[in-house]
Amino acid sequence: MSINALIVDDEEFSRQSLYFLLGEHFPEVKIKGIAQSVAEARKMLKTVEIDLVFLDIAMPNEDGFNLLPDLQKVNSFVIFTTAFDQYALRALKASAIDYLLKPIDIDELKNAVIKVIKLKTRNGNDQLISDNIKAQLNSLEENLSDIKKINKINLSHSNGFQILNINEIIYVLADSNYSIFHLENNQSIIASRHLKEYEEILKNSGFSRIHKSTIINLKHLSDYTNKNGLIVKLSDNSEHVVSRRRSSEFLETVRNYFKH
Structure with a gap:
């Protein structure tokens, strides 16, 4: 099974290091695009079918959370990549959405990608996958409405x-x-x-x-x-x-x- 992936990060080093880690360890993950901003990622999501997005949180103009509505429309799994932020991480954990702390550890990357592969393989049913992704992203959006409190x-x-x-x-x-x-x-x-x-x-x-x-x-x-x-x-x-x-x-x- 191949997975079409998009990397969204404003830092060139982070983009390139993740690109090479995925290429070296996950040939089934096909990088279909690399975006430097949320605005650029939106454009790519409209033209390329994406199964998985590696999404940075802290970026200029719009942070990664601003892309959530767009990800719901295209039913993409998301793995956040971020420096430590206790409130953001608590929201991600509560919503059972995967995240990777920078600098990215290869074992944690493997666990996160394998989880996505298993979910796609096990579920099979596109509607079930879609419902699961939307439910997780909805809960994350609600938790982010008051970043210090989980709802x-x-x-x-x-x-x-x-x-x-x-x-x-x-x-x-x-x-x-x-x-x-x-x-x-x-x-x-x-x-x-x-x-x-x-x-x-x-x-x-x-x-x-x-x-x-x-x-x-x-x-x-x-x-x-x-x-x-x-x-x-x-x-x-x-x-x-x-x-x-x-x-x-x-x-x-x-x-x-x-x-x-």
Whole structure:
């Protein structure tokens, strides 16, 4: 299977290094264009069928996120290439969209490209691929509307993925390398990522890690007591222990949360 790719980056060194890495390690990835700006990329997307876009974030005039509406129209997978930006990375992680930190590590590049190849091969169905891409890009756009806060999260599981509004989440439990999301209406989802990753994604959005195995949504906090150790009660009537080492941080987080 061949994949038509477009590289979008304003830095010549970044463009050329990625071009040579792909050429050396992925002969199935055919570079159909190299753009120095979002405006140039738009023009190319109108004339060339592109399956995958390697997209820089920080560029003059328009950043890479401005290309999202155009990518939705053409159903292209996107892998962002970026220098570190904690808020942008949190939005990308929450939306389950791949990214590569500069300078690009070859192993991370391989993992990202192989993932796209598997998705195209496994799905086969063009409409399903289109729906998946649009859902991910929509969730990313919503998360970017307030860059410091996550609104939606994309949970990968054994049958694909599910996009949730974070207000639906009551609490999250660790289960080895997986995480179990407990939701409103007695629903639950087993997500294929470690609890630590979700802590990083959700920590500025009204969530608190109260135990090594538990994250709670403060929106669903109904009561807490320190009568026999610190215990929290949530909107589904479940009760959870706050570990002693996390109790001070939890109480400070609660005070700040309910100030707003």
